Amino acid sequence: MSKKKKAAKPQHAIVVLGMHRSGTSALAGVLARLGCDLPAAIMPANAFNPKGFYESLKVYNMNDAILASGGSRWDDWQAFNPDWIKSPKLDEFLDRGAEVLSEEYDKSRLFVLKDPRICRLMPFWKRLFQQQGIQPVYVLTHRNPLEVAGSLQEREGWPLAAGLLLWLRHVLDAEAESRGTVRCFTSYDRVLAGWAGVVSKIQSRVQLHFPRFSSSVGAEIDGFLSNDLRHRVTSTEALADSPLISKWVRSAFETLERWADHGELEADYALLDQIREEFEVSAPMFGDLINAMQARITQGDAELQAQKTAAESRGAELAALSAQLDQTVEQVTTLRIDLGAQQEEAAALRQVAEKKQQETAQLSARLEESNCSLHERAQQLQELQETLESVEQERWQIRSTLEQRSQEAEDMGRANTENAAQVKVLQAQLEAQRAEQKGIKAERDQSRKSVRLMRLKLQEEFDVKLKDVLTSQRRHADARSAELDAQLQKLTAALAEARALEQHRNEERQHLIADRDRSVSEREEQAEVIGHLHHRIGELEQMAEAYANSTSWKITGPLRRLVTMLRR
Structure with missing residues (x-):
C-alpha cells in the first residue's frame, strides 16, 4: 500500500x-536573536548603523531596481506608479523575487525580512508571497517623525x-x-524601553x-539594544508644538x-484614508517646490565638493613639498655626520703624524748620544735611516690623506652651504604653501558658511511656502467642508420634506383604501338594487308581453309606452 505524500508546510x-532611520534594524536584530533566520547575503554595517542592518543585499538591490523601472527611487516621497503592477515587468520581477527568496532563505520555516522600500x-x-506560498506576518514600527527627519538632514543634508x-x-x-492581513504595530521607543513586552x-x-524567546537570551538582546546608538531624542510635546508638523x-x-x-x-481607518487622499492630491504641488530646492542644494554641495577637491589637491602638493623638504634636511644631516666623522679621522691622523715625529726625534737623539762602534752606529744609522724614510713616507701619506680629507671637508662644506640655501628656499616655499593653505581653509570655511546660510535661507523660504500651501489647503478644506455642510443641511431638509410627503x-x-372599501360596499348595494x-x-316585460297579446289596444297602449321607456 503506497504512502500518502505529506503536504508541504508553509514558510512564515x-x-x-x-520608514528609514525608524529602528527597523533594531527590531529585526531582536527577531533574529529570538530564532528568526537572517538572509544569506546580509548587508554589512557602516558608520550610520554600526550594529548592522539585518537586511538582504539582494532584496535591497531588487527593490531599487523595481523603483527604477517605475521611474522612482528610494528617497521619492510621491506614490509609486500604480500602473506598474499591470505591466510585463511584474512577471519579470516575480521570477527574480522567487530566485532571491530561495537563495537568501532556502527552505526556512521562519525568517525575518526587512527593507524600508517594501513599504512602497x-x-x-x-x-x-502568495505565488510562493509564504505566509507573511507584518510588524509595522514607527518613530517620532522629527527624529527621523533630523537624522536624514544630518546624513543626507x-x-x-x-x-x-x-x-x-x-x-x-x-x-x-x-x-486586512495578519499584522501588529509597535515603535522604536517601545522596543528600546521594553523589548520583551513588545515581543509578547x-x-x-x-x-x-x-x-x-526565553530568559537565556535576555542578556544578549539587552546588550544589543543600547541607547548610545540613538543620537536624536525628541519628545512628543515637541512634535505637538512644532510649526513644521502638519495636521x-x-x-x-x-x-x-x-x-x-x-x-x-x-x-481610525477613515481618518488615515482621508489623510492619504489629501496627501495624494497635494503631492504634485509640493513636488516641484521640493525638487527645485533640492536641485539648488545639490548645486551648492557640488560647488563645495569642487572647492574641497581643489583644497585637497593643494594639500597633496604641500605634503609632497614637505616630504621633499624633510628628505633634503635628512640628507644635510647625513652629510654633517659624515663631515664630523672625517674631521675626527683627520685629527686622529694628525695625532699619528705628531707621534711619528716624536719617535723620529727620539731616534735622532739616541743616534747622537750612542757610544757604539762605528759599524754599529753605521748599522743603527742605516736602520734609523730606513725607519726615518718609512716614517717620512707614512707622514707624507698621512699628509696626503689629510689634504684629501680637508678637500672633501671643503666640498662637503660647500655642499652643506648649498643644501642650507636649498633648505631655506624650501622652507620659504613651505611657508608660502602653508599661508596658501590657510587662505584655502578660510575660503572653504567661508564657502561652508555661505552654503549653510543658503540652506537656512532655503529652509526658511520652503517653510514659508509650505505654510502658505498648507494654509491654502486648509482654507480649501474649510470651504469644502462648509460647502458639504450646506449640502448636508439641504439634503436633511429635503429628507424631512420627503418624509412629510411620504406620510x-x-x-x-x-x-x-377606505374610499375603495366604501365604493365596494356601495357597488354591492347598487348591484343588489340593479338585480332587483x-x-x-x-x-314587467312578462306583463307587457301578456298585455301585448291582449286584444284591447286601449288598455295595453299605456303599458307598451311604459315598457319602451324602461328599455331606454
Whole structure:
C-alpha cells in the first residue's frame, strides 16, 4: 500500500515595515536573536548603523531596481506608479523575487525580512508571497517623525520637510496596503524601553511563537539594544508644538501611537484614508517646490565638493613639498655626520703624524748620544735611516690623506652651504604653501558658511511656502467642508420634506383604501338594487308581453309606452 505524500508546510516571513532611520534594524536584530533566520547575503554595517542592518543585499538591490523601472527611487516621497503592477515587468520581477527568496532563505520555516522600500512596494510583495506560498506576518514600527527627519538632514543634508513627507509616505502606504492581513504595530521607543513586552504583544496578536524567546537570551538582546546608538531624542510635546508638523503628520503619528498601545481600531481607518487622499492630491504641488530646492542644494554641495577637491589637491602638493623638504634636511644631516666623522679621522691622523715625529726625534737623539762602534752606529744609522724614510713616507701619506680629507671637508662644506640655501628656499616655499593653505581653509570655511546660510535661507523660504500651501489647503478644506455642510443641511431638509410627503401619501393611501372599501360596499348595494330592478323589469316585460297579446289596444297602449321607456 503506497504512502500518502505529506503536504508541504508553509514558510512564515516576519516582515518588518517602517520608514528609514525608524529602528527597523533594531527590531529585526531582536527577531533574529529570538530564532528568526537572517538572509544569506546580509548587508554589512557602516558608520550610520554600526550594529548592522539585518537586511538582504539582494532584496535591497531588487527593490531599487523595481523603483527604477517605475521611474522612482528610494528617497521619492510621491506614490509609486500604480500602473506598474499591470505591466510585463511584474512577471519579470516575480521570477527574480522567487530566485532571491530561495537563495537568501532556502527552505526556512521562519525568517525575518526587512527593507524600508517594501513599504512602497507592498502590492508586488503580497503577490510574490502568495505565488510562493509564504505566509507573511507584518510588524509595522514607527518613530517620532522629527527624529527621523533630523537624522536624514544630518546624513543626507535634506530639509526637515522632505524627511517628514518621506516618513508620511512610508507609514501611510504600509498601513493601507497591509490592512486586512495578519499584522501588529509597535515603535522604536517601545522596543528600546521594553523589548520583551513588545515581543509578547507580537506573539499574542499574530498567534506566532518565537523559538528562542526565553530568559537565556535576555542578556544578549539587552546588550544589543543600547541607547548610545540613538543620537536624536525628541519628545512628543515637541512634535505637538512644532510649526513644521502638519495636521497630516501629527494625526498619523497619534493614530499609530494609539494602535501600538491598544491595538488598531477600524474607526481610525477613515481618518488615515482621508489623510492619504489629501496627501495624494497635494503631492504634485509640493513636488516641484521640493525638487527645485533640492536641485539648488545639490548645486551648492557640488560647488563645495569642487572647492574641497581643489583644497585637497593643494594639500597633496604641500605634503609632497614637505616630504621633499624633510628628505633634503635628512640628507644635510647625513652629510654633517659624515663631515664630523672625517674631521675626527683627520685629527686622529694628525695625532699619528705628531707621534711619528716624536719617535723620529727620539731616534735622532739616541743616534747622537750612542757610544757604539762605528759599524754599529753605521748599522743603527742605516736602520734609523730606513725607519726615518718609512716614517717620512707614512707622514707624507698621512699628509696626503689629510689634504684629501680637508678637500672633501671643503666640498662637503660647500655642499652643506648649498643644501642650507636649498633648505631655506624650501622652507620659504613651505611657508608660502602653508599661508596658501590657510587662505584655502578660510575660503572653504567661508564657502561652508555661505552654503549653510543658503540652506537656512532655503529652509526658511520652503517653510514659508509650505505654510502658505498648507494654509491654502486648509482654507480649501474649510470651504469644502462648509460647502458639504450646506449640502448636508439641504439634503436633511429635503429628507424631512420627503418624509412629510411620504406620510401625507400614506394618509391619502389610507383614505383611498377606505374610499375603495366604501365604493365596494356601495357597488354591492347598487348591484343588489340593479338585480332587483332587472327582476322587476322581467316581471314587467312578462306583463307587457301578456298585455301585448291582449286584444284591447286601449288598455295595453299605456303599458307598451311604459315598457319602451324602461328599455331606454
